[in-house]
Amino acid sequence: MTRLRADARRNVEGIRRAALDVFRARGLTTPLDEVAKAAGVSKGTIYHRFGSRHGLIDAVVDDLVAERIADIIEAVSSLTDPLARFEQYLLRMWLLQYDEPAANDVLVRALPDSEQLTTLCDRASRFGRGLLEDAQSAGVIRPDLTPTDLIYLILERGAALRTCAKQSRPDYERRLDFLLHGLRSEPR
Numbered sequence: 001m002t003r004l005r006a007d008a009r010r011n012v013e014g015i016r017r018a019a020l021d022v023f024r025a026r027g028l029t030t031p032l033d034e035v036a037k038a039a040g041v042s043k044g045t046i047y048h049r050f051g052s053r054h055g056l057i058d059a060v061v062d063d064l065v066a067e068r069i070a071d072i073i074e075a076v077s078s079l080t081d082p083l084a085r086f087e088q089y090l091l092r093m094w095l096l097q098y099d100e101p102a103a104n105d106v107l108v109r110a111l112p113d114s115e116q117l118t119t120l121c122d123r124a125s126r127f128g129r130g131l132l133e134d135a136q137s138a139g140v141i142r143p144d145l146t147p148t149d150l151i152y153l154i155l156e157r158g159a160a161l162r163t164c165a166k167q168s169r170p171d172y173e174r175r176l177d178f179l180l181h182g183l184r185s186e187p188r
Helices: 006-024 032-040 043-050 053-077 082-099 102-106 115-137 147-163 169-183
Strands: none
Touching: 006 032, 006 102, 006 115, 032 053, 043 053, 043 082, 043 102, 043 169, 053 082, 053 102, 053 147, 082 102, 082 115, 082 147, 082 169, 102 115, 102 147, 147 169
């Protein structure tokens, strides 16, 4: 890789910072014109430095979402109770969606051509599927909940957040609690 001049490095870093701010506020599908405006450069400069929208997203996705998803997986993996693991995974993913609009774009595969985003989404899905299987084997989560249902429970939260007026975090968390309790096995 060729070494960039100091002004070019500043330009690249300015674009990255602007992309992080814009994508955090509005998601990964925000027009690059808005990123360029926030960075004080032309859209052509973004393409010159990053090659494409995907190149720019790949340059910032770790800072936006990947580290947060890895932290969720690590925190949940440390729990021993299958119900707590399952519920904490869902709760933390739902709160990530609340906090980080770009997470919704990763989870709904808004950019299916991005290998990095697809890999991240697949990792989260596989992990969630394993938690579901463990919780169902322990008899603590309804047996009729499927892996596809689990994916849609996450996707629907993202859709609701995008289309509804932003609700307060306490109200959002209260509604998430209703959902989590509805997934538990009924007492026998």
